[in-house]
């Protein structure tokens with residue numbers, strides 16, 4: 001896919017990995033709808049920055065964990081961009097607690113609803129549009145899907161679900177829509193507490209955690225390539241191999 005002039009909806013676009021993907025898309029001359037949840041300031045600052053590259057950029061507020069809100073986000077993106085060709089599902093949270101005794105029912109559903117249901121809802125809402133435009137979906141799984149990780153069983157389960165959902169959607173939507181996921185190890189964003197970044201970095205053969213731009217680079221590869229679908233790309237500097 002030539003990204004020039006393509007129209008992308010990026011959930012989680014205001015910060016972290018989603019933000020880096022928005023910048024990479026704009027660098028490739030794609031137009032973007034940047035979804036934020038509460039950080040309007042961050043989304044608008046990014047909007048102004050990418051507009052200076054000459055692309056069209058819009059900000060949209062919404063909560064992907066609600067079907068109505070996710071549907072509305074997709075509808076508004078189609079309206080402002082005139083259609084969408086690309087859906088990036090990067091909105092995600094970690095829980096406030098990580099152990100079984102601490103994870104309440106409410107906390108379980110909060111993490112699952114945002115990370116897993118959110119990616120399902122936006123994909124479901126965008127299906128017809130993406131099929132019509134021979135579009136692409138890139139989801140954000142995690143090393144936690146295979147290894148468990150350190151953020152708790154709710155977070156790991158949400159990411160395992162995203163990997164499984166990616167396989168299922170890739171089969172169901174082929175050959176119209178290509179669906180892939182990226183499974184990063186720890187990335188230097190707000191999702192990772194500052195005090196553990198060095199410790200997590202020491203676990204990788206490269207002795208550092210990833211930069212968001214390195215994940216965005218993988219997203220651009222998945223979008224530009226026209227013969228890869230149903231794949232989960234590990235990006236973790238060799239910390240985990242099959």
Ligand SMILES: NC(=O)c1ccc[n+]([C@@H]2O[C@H](COP(=O)([O-])OP(=O)(O)OC[C@H]3O[C@@H](n4cnc5c(N)ncnc54)[C@H](OP(=O)(O)O)[C@@H]3O)[C@@H](O)[C@H]2O)c1
Nearest residue numbers: 012015016017037038039063064091092142186187189191
């Ligand atoms: N960082 C890592 O180490 C790492 C590793 C593997 C996978 N991942 C995955 O990569 C994705 C992006 O993570 P990140 O590190 O970029 O996180 P981040 O820096 O904390 O950014 C999270 C983004 O999600 C948005 N968001 C949160 N809840 C939302 C909701 N209910 N509805 C809509 N948007 C919502 C936030 O919006 P606001 O700015 O408005 O709050 C923000 O844009 C997540 O799915 C995460 O699980 C991250």
